[in-house]
Each structure stands twice: as structure tokens, then as C-alpha cells.
Amino acid sequence: MIKKLPQxxxxxxxxxxxxxxxxxxxxxxxxxxxxQRWPLQLSKSVGDDLPIIILDVETTGLSVINESIIELAMVKAKYSPSEKRIVSILDVMSMYEDPGKPIPSFITELTGITDKIVQGKHIDDILIANWxxxxxxxxxxxxQFDRPFFEKRFNSLTNYRWACSATGIDWQTLxxxxxxxxYLLLQxxxxxxxxxxITDSLALTWLLYSLPQSVENLLYEANCKTVLIRAxxxxxxxxxxxxxxxYRWHNSAVNKYWWREINEQVLSEEKIFLDNLYDCGSKYADYDYKDATERFKI
Incomplete structure (x- = not known):
């Protein structure tokens, strides 16, 4: 079970x-x-607030093909694009779903979610769409993990802009x-x-609120186009x-290749790298251009 913190x-x-x-x-x-109760005002609004959802899922395993969501949590908030900060939290929700099979013991050890907790539970599709x-x-x-699981479960909700706070923020520069x-919050x-x-999504919300530079970084990356390069x-x-x-190795029954996703602005530099690495590297590479509505899909 989840480790208890010392007194x-x-x-x-x-x-x-x-x-x-x-x-x-x-x-x-x-x-x-x-x-804690909602809504909660975190900072003064300047009148340009836009909606943001901070989302997390717990699942029965890592494979989006074979496994299922057992908990979905969302924090509904507002952010200011001009001030680059989280302004308020409107509401918070968490719902369980019965996967129709036993939850692996290592998942229960990690999350504390048992078969009894999810038994007969179902995530309300209409509620999620309304949110x-x-x-x-x-x-x-x-x-890269959460979006495929979410869109597999809610296959009519696939047109949204997504951003990743792990890879879309230059944490080293910060x-x-x-x-x-x-680790980030401990620091x-x-x-x-x-x-x-539910706890992880609230923790991420607090991180973004506590470190406005991270929001600025995240919004910049979300608005950039990227290129998925298949070498x-x-x-x-x-x-x-x-x-x-x-680059990471993609190994499937259909095809195998090295791939990397980069900002479109540095594509010319990456092509030079591939050409210097092996003959006609950039010529034979495949390029898939993406915006925030297309990134992190399966």
C-alpha cells in the first residue's frame, strides 16, 4: 500500500x-x-482568463491497448495568458471505473486502489464532456501516457489542445x-x-501556481509547432x-525506427545532424508536423 509519511x-x-x-x-x-473547498481564487484576475484542465489518470497497467483507466481526476481552473499564471480553481473531480478485471497487485501497492473501491463504478461520460x-x-x-488512455476511453473527445508539464517545460533552465x-515540489x-x-492533479496545479515561470514556458511550448522525426x-x-x-527506438510488428520530436524552429539543424551522421539521413527521414491538438496521440 501507499507508504505512510513519518510524523x-x-x-x-x-x-x-x-x-x-x-x-x-x-x-x-x-x-x-x-x-479544502472550491472554487478557490489564487491570484487577482486581470480579465483575460482562459480555461485550463489539469488531468491525471490511474490505470491497470502501462499498455494503452490492453489496460484501462481506473481513476480519472481533473482540476478545472483559469489561467491568464498575459500574466502567465494560474488565477483560480473552479472545481475538482475524481471518478473511479471498474475495469472488468482484477487490478494487478503492483497497481494496488502503488496507488492504494483496490477491486473493492472500483467495483461497479463507472465514469460519467456526459459529465466529462460538460467539463x-x-x-x-x-x-x-x-x-504521452495520459492522452492515449483518455482518448481510448472517451473517443469522441479527441480534438482538444494538450500540453505536457514534464516535457513541455525546460526544468533545467529553471x-x-x-x-x-x-521532486519538483520537494525542491x-x-x-x-x-x-x-486526484492528489497528483492538485499537486501539479500547485506547482504551476507556485512557479509562474513554468506556466510561461508551458504556454510557449503549447503554442509552438513540433516535428516528429522518424530516422x-x-x-x-x-x-x-x-x-x-x-532519439527513442520504436519497435512494432509493422515497422522499426528511431524517432524524436523537436520544435519546428530547429528542424534545419536536425537535418544537418542526420546528414552528417549517415548518408542522405535527412532525405530518407519522415517528418510529421504537429500542433497541440495532435501531440501525444497514439
């Missing part, structure tokens, strides 16, 4: 006061308090050495009990160079 060592308060440089204080994210009727930007911390949600002095869709015909002996460059 705060009140008996060591005098020690902390005497040696404050040797300790670091972590505070629970306020949005995750049980008594998205103002065409919000949908943000997930691993959109001073972080990783991009895991828990800012916050903690939460993760691996539940068709790349010889075996260049695989290490491709991996170092950020």
Missing part, C-alpha cells in the same frame, strides 16, 4: 532552532487538505535537475502523498549517437 519530530524543535541550516522544512500542499465544453487547454504531467512531479518546499490521480533507414552503427541526441 513531524516535534521533540527535535530545540535542535532545529539551534542548527537551522542543517534542516529543511517541508509543508503539505494546501490544495490537498481534506477541508470540457469550453474547449480548455488540457495539461498532464505525462501527456534550476531543477529532474522533472518528476514529487520548492512542498510535499504530498502521490500516486493517486528511417538509420544504420545500426549510429544507434548510440541517436540515443545521445534524444
Amino acid at each position: 513531524f519530530p516535534i521533540e527535535r524543535l530545540s535542535e532545529i532552532l539551534n542548527r537551522p541550516k542543517n534542516f529543511k522544512l517541508l509543508e503539505r500542499i494546501p490544495l490537498t487538505y481534506n477541508e 470540457l465544453d469550453d474547449y480548455p487547454l488540457i495539461v498532464a504531467h505525462n501527456a 534550476g531543477f535537475q529532474g522533472r518528476k512531479l514529487e 520548492l518546499g512542498w510535499f504530498y502523498e502521490g500516486h493517486r490521480a 528511417i533507414g538509420a544504420p545500426f552503427n549510429v544507434k548510440e549517437q541517436l540515443k545521445k541526441r534524444g
